[in-house]
Amino acid sequence: MVRIGDEWRDQLDETGHAARQNDIELLCALGIRTLRYPILWEQVAPDDPRILDFSWTDARLERLHASGIRIIAGLVHHGSGPRRTNLLDPDFPAKFADYAASVAKRYPWIDLWTPINEPLTTARFSALYGLWYPHLRDHSAFLRALVHQCDATVRAMEAIRASNPRALLVQTEDLGKSFATPSLQYQADHENERRWLSLDLLCGRVGENHGWWPSLRQAGIDEKVLSRLQEDAHVPDLIGINHYLTSERFLDHRLDLYPGHVAGGNGRDAYVDAEAVRVADLADRTGLALRLGEAWERYGIPLAVTEIHHGCTRDEQLRWFREAWNAASQLRSQGMDLRAVTLWALFGNMDWRSLLTQRQGHYDVGAFDARVDPPRPTAIARMATSLASGEDYDHPVLDQPGWWRHPERFYAWSEREIGPATDGRKLLILGAHGTLGTAFTRLCAARKLAHAALGRAQADITDADQVASAIAHYRPWAVINAAGFVRATDADRERDACFAWNVEGAEILARLCAQSGLPLVTYSSDLVFDGRAGRDYLEDDPPNPLCTYGASKLEAELRVHAACPEALIVRTAAFFGPFDRHNFAWQVVDRLKRGQTIDACPRTFVSPTWVPELVHASLDLLIDGESGIRHLANDGRLSWHDFAQRVASACGLDPAPIVETLRGADRNTALATLKGRMLRPFDGALREFAELIA
DSSP, X not given: OEEETTEXXXXXXXXXXXXXXXXXXXXXXXXXXXXXXXXXXXXXXXXXXXXXXXXXXXXXXXXXXXXTOEEEEEEEESSOOSTTOOTTOTTHHHHHHHHHHHHHHHOTTOOEEEEEEOHHHHHIIIIISOSSTTOOOOHHHHHHHHHHHHHHHHHHHHHHHHHOTTOEEEEEEEOOEEEEOGGGHHHHHHHHHHTTHHHHHHTTOOSTTSTTHHHHHHTTOOHHHHHHHHHTOOOOSEEEEEOOTTSEEEEESOGGGSTTOOOEEOSSOEXXXXXXXXXGGGTXXXXXXXXXXXXXXXXXXXXXXXXXXXXSOHHHXXXXXXXXXXHHHHHHHTTOOEEEEEESOXXXXXXXXXXXXXXXXXXXXXXXXXXXXXXXXXXXXXXXXXXXXXXXXXXXXXXXXXXXXXXXXXXXXXXSSOOOOOSXXXXXXXXXXXXXXXXXXXXXXXXXXXXXXXXXXXXXXXXXXHHHXXXXXXXXXXXXXXXXXXXXXXXXXXXXXHHIIIIIHHHHHHHHHHHHTOOEEEEEEGGGSOXXXXXXXOTTSOOOOOSHHHHHHHHHHHHHHHHOTTOEEEEEOSEEOSSOSOSHHHHXXXXXXXXXXXXXXXXXXXXXXXXXXXXXXXXXHHHHTOOEEEEOOXXXXXXXXXXXXXXXXXTTOOOTTEEEOSOSOSEEOOBOOSSOOOXXXXXXXXXHHHHHHO
């Protein structure tokens, strides 16, 4: 939990874990041996220190303990405790130690403890950057908040060891590094010494000769407290290093080189604080392995990588996980005492891209996708299970390194287009020149997913020989069917062509994929429903198409499932996207700019779907190995008339020419889902559309 203003943001609640007891079985099934788990101070004793409610933690910890999973207990994670205290409260250490003593008595079998996660990072965000409570931007306050947390950790371990002398301190901290232009090297030096301060304090290294001693004393920190930390040091038994692609920074005074970046400064110089991984001159000076080496050289204490997370597409998550695992394995083989690699967070996290300061509802998936109950295991979970059992993990997307290893990442990269991945096992995309095929081709290139994209002239899906030849030639690891008859209003008069492409072609492709053991993704429509249910449609609602196009899509679903039961069948609706103009949103924009009237029905409701998100979600599901019917559409039900009005408003166009047509029926074919909404609300997608076409 983290306090922002007068409220706390609770990741356990926002990701749903707080209410799902069966999550514990999912964790046990991963095969992991050790788990960092919260017993949070502000949850157990929110109001009165004498009233502690362990009911939530009791139920879960007992099941984990019975399963043989060793617990690392976390008591404060990026927070400041209950309302009655905060990081600048002089009594914070004593109050926290009392709580730690109660927890240790409650769970005497827990022998691994992380009393306070990332004390340096928490102090920076709370008292130096003003992001979290108490929202200060004061260097002295930052130092006091840091020392209070370190003192609290020491006192907590003393209290814990009074109940369990075998208790071990597992201290976590974010570890990056700052680089700079020569004129700003002094600032980088300052930050690079500061990054060790929490661990130096806990290791008893901060005495009068330490470089930060004068600053600590000037901040008003009692010399007795500093002396106690030095003399009664509780050296961590294991140091947990948390490292992200954004942990390493480059400070540059040349502001004009970074258009779009907000310039900051230190009161002496103005500069851009950029991501070091994107600076070409630093290509061989950044990375987790180097930072782990520095920590090992400085402390010689056993290490673990305690947070591996990348908020991005599934392929990049896998690539980041693999790189961290390989780096740790290599360092361990070279003699470093490196004990573990830890996924964080297993059930994902909410709004960490804004450091929890904004309620955007931006969910990053972890080993499980918690947008559905029960949470759905992703490829990350499968990778963790394999590695935990001592086996390697292979997936075709790992044939390419992550974006942080490609030249396009550099700020100075001069090429306008991202080069596609040419090496490695390929996806086969059929229907390359339509709306979906074009989007898949572009976004696979952006995600460095090697692929072959074929149009009708190269592989007509209604011709089994052509499709079989393409599969034999490209030897893909999966097939995406983006081909088909898409002109729903023309389907009645072109029924044979519609059924040939949507039904017979899809069935041929499904049969050939099944014979070759290939995963298949194919697309269906909201028009398999009649729109008379009086609510949005779920995956298990009985279909009843009222038009030829919808009938063709339903027949395709049935035949694809019969021929290839493991196929992923995606129902979607009302495409709009930036890659071509063959969609309703573009037509609205074009007609309004020409001063033409637009007839749009106010009684027929749909779920407009932003094509880039549809493609990204489809690829993530494919990588995860999902199958069956899935509804993918942006969250939001709109009539065609409302859709047109909203497009006009977002694009700054006069909506007056949009009129309510008398044609159309009272129907609602909007799509809901039982399997977790993967696409964001419509308004966010529409804003992106308007920005891209401006």
